[in-house]
Amino acid sequence: MRLTLDTYAALQSPIHRWWPRTKLVGLGLLMLGFSSVRQIQLIPVCLLVTAVLYLLSGLPWSFLRSRLRYPGLFLLGIVIALPLLSGNTLLWQWGPIAIRQEGLIAMGLIAGRFLSIVTLGMMLLGTTPLLTLIDTLVSLGLPPLMAEMALLAYRYLFDMAELLSHLRQAMRLRGFKPVGTPHSWQQLAAVIGTLLIRSYEQSERIYKAMRLRGYANSRKTLYQIKGWGQTPDIAALGLCATIALTLIGLQTIT
């Protein structure tokens, strides 16, 4: 399991320098605008805007490729299934296999929206350290309890993944083979149970340490990301909002 994302967060690019709060709202609006597109003619516009932003971000293509590997399977399913199964207008036929126009259009729409939104999401997270992102979310109204939970879960995610790999290694060394028998399921349940128990015991130690360091039932919201940045940040937000609203407006007019 690959659990790192901040690898390229320290690069210097206009997207990296964009004030996190305006960046989050701007890219969020763009995602909303892209998801509203229902005309195939507008998909190249979405892809073009995404490509320009990605180029500006300076993130390597390998980063996007590695992140698209798993969702790409879904995309492949759509690309194969829709033109064959959806629609009435035949474009090409060979025996029982037929490609239909409506299915092809639906495939283009879903694949285009998917690629644009996923790329924007990855760009947002690739150019903003996770801590800054959560801080920004708190400044925009995320409950502090959820922010604390998310940060602590993120901190211990790596420990849990390591613990699970140790447990798996220990089981392999003792000759465990995952077969579909009730005994093997029982052993796998014991592994999951052990993982939960260890995390529970660790959480008790962490809570005591936190209390000793002054953590209490305080709901004072302390975040460092305030304001909307400087003029270029706000201008970029305005540009994103204009593109998103234009796309949404074009859907409602037609």
Added chain:
Amino acid sequence: MHIPDGFVPPHLCIVGYGLSGLITWHCIRKINRHSDPSVHMPKAALLTAAFFVASSIQIPLPPMSLHLVLSGLLGAVLGYYAFLAILIGLFFQALFLGHGGFSTLGVNAVIIGIPALVGHGLFQLRRWLPQALKPSVRLGISGFLAGAIGMALAVSLFISLLILTVPVGFDVATERAALLTLGLAHGPLVIIEGIFTALLVTFLQRTKPELLIGLVPEPVRARQPVRSTGDRLCD
């Protein structure tokens, strides 16, 4: 069972975010009734991380293998924290694995989070099961129901959403066949999820029963008033 980005229309994404916001508000309200809500936060956070990691374990079911969602167990162990844990887990899944999506985070949280809260309720049924049954059997039955019904509900929500968003022009017979196949394909997962939840709760009962008391805070009103030491000495 995660809806990816770009698959559902924007109004559904907004409704998803709205609904999950409302449920989050309700859960936080319930959590804040505790005299010190921060007590359980580290436990909920670490269990969120553990559940996230545990859901990556492949369960062999020849000729294939599947991974668990564990929403019923999350509800049983975390109570009202379960919905928050699912939101955070889905955010991490979209972030690290590209599983699900950012625009569909709210929709996915509703699909998996509501069954977790239902699982929490079903797990409490163990108190109403016949007392003639052994405690471990009662626990196993309630665990199975929480896991299986929670999963069945999640599958039903997922398929209903697919029906709502299926592209226009899709052949009706093909659509029915596809949905039926999808429903049947998830059938074994419902049973396995129930079996694993039952196995896990009985394992936890044997080894760490306090985990099953849950992080469900008791309302402050329901608590007994604290008596001063002087009162106790006079007893």
